[in-house]
Amino acid sequence: MPKIVNHNERKIKIAESTWNVIVREGLENASVRKIAAEANLSVGSLRHYFPSQSDLFLFSMELVSERVRKRIEGKNYDGPPLEMFQEALSEVLPIDEDRKIEMEVWLVFSAKTLVDRRLEELSKNVFIQIRTGIEKIINTLDSLELLKENVDQHAEVIRLHALIDGLATHHILHPNTVTNKEMILTLRYHLLSLCREV
């Protein structure tokens, strides 16, 4: 039997190198050669793990969604509901350096989504997952009778979802104008605005 390399671990390492190159030089300069160099591999070796650049990009984008998903699932959901919702939603915000990299990569791939069928499918799936999570949050707020009366729940789902992604995008593109703190406070402000006066 030959040398054994944990296939999936290696793929993840390569995907992270892909993130680095994309963040540093942009998607259009993320050639297989640069990514291989970033991962300290030869092109041939990289190709052994990813038969094509398309596969590599798809996996790299998938890794972002997986990381976010695992973080959300790994949370302890006990405590005041509003706090919990704020925390859960913060997982799709670029609140620290790691998340910022992930969100930046996600944004870049999202743009590519418009002309790449494979990425488009992944993008849609993740979008629907987040949408479902937000629906759950609004529903739960309602069940707990925290929600203001006379709110349009469907509209609130769309609004919260758009707000989250808008805040994330703004902070990534204009971190000095929409600061980390403003991003978080605005989310909190919005959640509070949904709830009844105490």
Next chain:
Amino acid sequence: MPKIVNHNERKIKIAESTWNVIVREGLENASVRKIAAEANLSVGSLRHYFPSQSDLFLFSMELVSERVRKRIEGKNYDGPPLEMFQEALSEVLPIDEDRKIEMEVWLVFSAKTLVDRRLEELSKNVFIQIRTGIEKIINTLDSLELLKENVDQHAEVIRLHALIDGLATHHILHPNTVTNKEMILTLRYHLLSLCREV
């Protein structure tokens, strides 16, 4: 004197061809050759108007912002204030096919902004212009005593701005999940939520 071509008109035509190629095949496939072909020009001829691809891309992105700006400035601002604000804000939403193309191009260039200094500057300038416009809207709502009491005006500016761009992005990336109508209705819903009960 030689053949005279309206320089700026020609540049605009080329920039629109650039949009087409970007929408159809993506930014990474928007080579000067493809753009020249789309514009029915030779590469050498295109180069006569744009010395480099970078110049072409910058001009093409600028054209988007100029189109939007002119549309906003060209509006008649008489009528119920809320209607007017909705209309003005709708100019940065992809509410029809033309605007959809523009916003899609803007989104793609925005991603490139992260690794392109020239585009970054333009992006920031436009962002601040829109931000300023939104501040004006919130301020005016307050002056007219339409605004709910006890609202945090600074937070409302950030929130509305993020909401607009979030809605636009969602509709461009997932038009079937966030429909045109939902986008518009959600904006209206939000604006109404800012205002006092009648």
Next chain:
DNA sequence: ATATTATTAGTACAATTGTATCAAAAAGGG
């Protein structure tokens, strides 16, 4: 008509691209 000059088109070139191929290297099981 002709001279002038913006405009156009064609070709060239070095660099980079994704992918293919194939042999060398490495390591664990017998």
Next chain:
DNA sequence: CCCTTTTTGATACAATTGTACTAATAATAT
């Protein structure tokens, strides 16, 4: 030790890239 098979690295190749260069073209003012 040796065989087997994964892993690696190097080279090659056709295609495409942005840009440069140069000569032909076309239209206008005199």
